[in-house]
Amino acid sequence: MSERVETESRKLLGRLRDAMAGDDPGQARLDKITHLIADSIGTEVCSIYLFRDEETLELCATEGLNPESVHQTRMRLGEGLVGRVARRREVVNTANAPAARGFRYMPETGEEVFSSFLGVPVQRLGEALGVLVVQSKDAREYSADEIYALEVVAMVLAEMTELGAFVGEGSAMGKRHSQPVMLRGTIAQEGVAEGHIWLHEPRVVVTNPIADDPHRELERLHDSVEELRVGVDKMLALASADKEQAEVLEAYRMFANSKGWMRRMEEDIANGLSAEAAVEKEQSLARARMGQASDNYLRERLSDLDDLSNRLLRILTGQGKDTGADMPPDPILVARNIGPAELLDYGRALKGIVLEAGSVGSHAAIVARALAIPLIVHADRATLEALNGDHVLVDGEQGIVHLRPDDQVVSAFRDKMAMQAAAAERYVSIRDKPAETLCGEVISLNMNAGLMADLPSLDGSGAEGVGLFRTELQFLIRNKMPKRSELSALYARVLDAAGGKKVVFRTLDIGSDKVLPYMKPNDEPNPALGWRAIRVGLDKPGVMLMQLQALLRAANGRPLSVMFPFVAQFEEYTRAKALMDKAIERERTLGNVLPEKVEVGSMLETPSLAFAPQKFFEEVGFLSIGGNDLKQFFFAADRENERVRRRYDTLNVSFLSFIERIVERCEITDTPLSFCGEDAGRPVEALCLAAIGLRNLSMRPASVGPVKSLLRRSNLAEVRKVIADARHRGEMNVRPAIMEYLRQQG
Numbered sequence: 001m002s003e004r005v006e007t008e009s010r011k012l013l014g015r016l017r018d019a020m021a022g023d024d025p026g027q028a029r030l031d032k033i034t035h036l037i038a039d040s041i042g043t044e045v046c047s048i049y050l051f052r053d054e055e056t057l058e059l060c061a062t063e064g065l066n067p068e069s070v071h072q073t074r075m076r077l078g079e080g081l082v083g084r085v086a087r088r089r090e091v092v093n094t095a096n097a098p099a100a101r102g103f104r105y106m107p108e109t110g111e112e113v114f115s116s117f118l119g120v121p122v123q124r125l126g127e128a129l130g131v132l133v134v135q136s137k138d139a140r141e142y143s144a145d146e147i148y149a150l151e152v153v154a155m156v157l158a159e160m161t162e163l164g165a166f167v168g169e170g171s172a173m174g175k176r177h178s179q180p181v182m183l184r185g186t187i188a189q190e191g192v193a194e195g196h197i198w199l200h201e202p203r204v205v206v207t208n209p210i211a212d213d214p215h216r217e218l219e220r221l222h223d224s225v226e227e228l229r230v231g232v233d234k235m236l237a238l239a240s241a242d243k244e245q246a247e248v249l250e251a252y253r254m255f256a257n258s259k260g261w262m263r264r265m266e267e268d269i270a271n272g273l274s275a276e277a278a279v280e281k282e283q284s285l286a287r288a289r290m291g292q293a294s295d296n297y298l299r300e301r302l303s304d305l306d307d308l309s310n311r312l313l314r315i316l317t318g319q320g321k322d323t324g325a326d327m328p329p330d331p332i333l334v335a336r337n338i339g340p341a342e343l344l345d346y347g348r349a350l351k352g353i354v355l356e357a358g359s360v361g362s363h364a365a366i367v368a369r370a371l372a373i374p375l376i377v378h379a380d381r382a383t384l385e386a387l388n389g390d391h392v393l394v395d396g397e398q399g400i401v402h403l404r405p406d407d408q409v410v411s412a413f414r415d416k417m418a419m420q421a422a423a424a425e426r427y428v429s430i431r432d433k434p435a436e437t438l439c440g441e442v443i444s445l446n447m448n449a450g451l452m453a454d455l456p457s458l459d460g461s462g463a464e465g466v467g468l469f470r471t472e473l474q475f476l477i478r479n480k481m482p483k484r485s486e487l488s489a490l491y492a493r494v495l496d497a498a499g500g501k502k503v504v505f506r507t508l509d510i511g512s513d514k515v516l517p518y519m520k521p522n523d524e525p526n527p528a529l530g531w532r533a534i535r536v537g538l539d540k541p542g543v544m545l546m547q548l549q550a551l552l553r554a555a556n557g558r559p560l561s562v563m564f565p566f567v568a569q570f571e572e573y574t575r576a577k578a579l580m581d582k583a584i585e586r587e588r589t590l591g592n593v594l595p596e597k598v599e600v601g602s603m604l605e606t607p608s609l610a611f612a613p614q615k616f617f618e619e620v621g622f623l624s625i626g627g628n629d630l631k632q633f634f635f636a637a638d639r640e641n642e643r644v645r646r647r648y649d650t651l652n653v654s655f656l657s658f659i660e661r662i663v664e665r666c667e668i669t670d671t672p673l674s675f676c677g678e679d680a681g682r683p684v685e686a687l688c689l690a691a692i693g694l695r696n697l698s699m700r701p702a703s704v705g706p707v708k709s710l711l712r713r714s715n716l717a718e719v720r721k722v723i724a725d726a727r728h729r730g731e732m733n734v735r736p737a738i739m740e741y742l743r744q745q746g
């Protein structure tokens, strides 16, 4: 790029800044800007189109087109050349606009006399705000330097738009981030919440997009990049033992040292942008590419670059995460993503969580579930739209976030919350009553847990005890293997918090979807069928023994219940049980206090175990059906795959018959049996499970009330008959018959 072009560009930005300096109303500013761009670049037309709503662009200011068409001419996203620039976020440069693909004639503008057209997107951090266009009569393509100059101006326009420079009397635009917005996402934890936005990482505000002294800006950029590099190197040194983290940081380092990245930012500065604006320009481009990249690897690298740019902006502006703002009393956390440990730091203070990334099975989702905080993931644009303190409603039943909702939405939402509160109230009234059916059967209802944070629910929910304590969660939320002493202290606290109620600890169930950040990842072709749970435990007996010892010590004289996950054959149970015996023996030799009694059981989550020899049923201390896994293997349908996971119903006759078979085998050998998959917490499913003979169900704490309520109103003998009749009629699924029966019961 020649020095002349640099000087021209700097001059243009200098004029732009002067034009913005006064306190003109927004429209006057826009008018001045179009005038001076046309004048500086030497074109007949310069126009600014801004988004009116997500789909509509409006001509907001023009030099050269018919002034009457300002605020009249509108086009939809993708319509005409302007719409094309906005949709594809790319430059359109043509010498013969009327002949270009997608051209749409707008007679009111009088643009038919202009042949050449150059449009560049006005975008900020991947968010399209509008389009900046120049046109001229002579048929010519604009040069790379002219395109570049216009892009730099567009960048400044975007910053100014964000800062609200075009808002005010006679304005072209409404105030940004002030309209109601509805975002759709995926439900990761159900529930509804009303509150105010708390941004986990408040965005960096760039107030000085234009700078006069490129030398000073270059120096600021270089100093900050150096600080960034040193920071990344330090993190890398600390993380060298952690392969995965080190890989990410290596990618960061690669970017921090990338010559192309630096060169482009240096050019932007030479053309008149401040160092911050130069970083943000690159970041915007990366975000726009990220939105279009289908390749996962590329997306991840672009997201690394995005993260790095944020760090650099924070160094440059001195704006940390702490903006001095106070967290609202009813915070709804909004973030691109969040780690489980950070989420635990916020704890129960949060009323709801909205993430742009994340996934239903992520560790953050596990924590949100444990804390019973409604969580929506994949809520696109959440961090772009939300401002700290905004009023927000999170509808974790529908997967919708209402940002700055209008009164009607608020009142409908509050009605819904009131209905839920009334239902919860009803459950409180039966909290201390047994789950006794009308025919006199008593079902033991327990809760599933995995974190200390779950334990307070034991009293509130009315659960008898903890039927499944998933010990892997403690491993998943850390970034290094916990020590035996830490685990034992933690398990002791769990038992203390349970206050004598029974807690069934499940040994480490890792592998498949639960990958420990500090364990070497295994590239398995099919992780759900791979090296997981008890298979890892038996192959790595050191870890298993360590955990068993921690449990024995935690019990410290109290009774202890332990079960092994994912046992597929008798011998696996025998070997695991032998490890427990060994651990007990070791504790005895060390003179440590042993538990009052130790119950050792197994989960039943593979169909094969249902057909194990009778001797297994006689020897095992107790069995707990892991319905989530059992169902996935029974129907050969991946529980993590959205396309198939809801395809097969638990109330399918084949599955119910299979469970019934397990119940019968346990009755013969007098083996205690429970069911702890998600289905146990669904009232209709729970009712059918009870009808076919299950007397112990373990579920999410919030499900205990609804399940108990239905059981207390039901007669299991009648339900059994409904199931038998449906089978007799040859129905594939008993659900329709059960629903009809329940409807008749009112």
Ligand code: PEP
Pocket (backbone or CB within 6 Å): 468, 470, 509, 605, 625, 626, 627, 628, 629, 630, 676, 677, 678
């Ligand atoms: C199950 O598989 O049903 C179960 C309870 O275990 P998890 O969901 O932890 O695999």
Ligand code: MG
Pocket (backbone or CB within 6 Å): 565, 605, 626, 628, 629
């Ligand atoms: Mg399981």
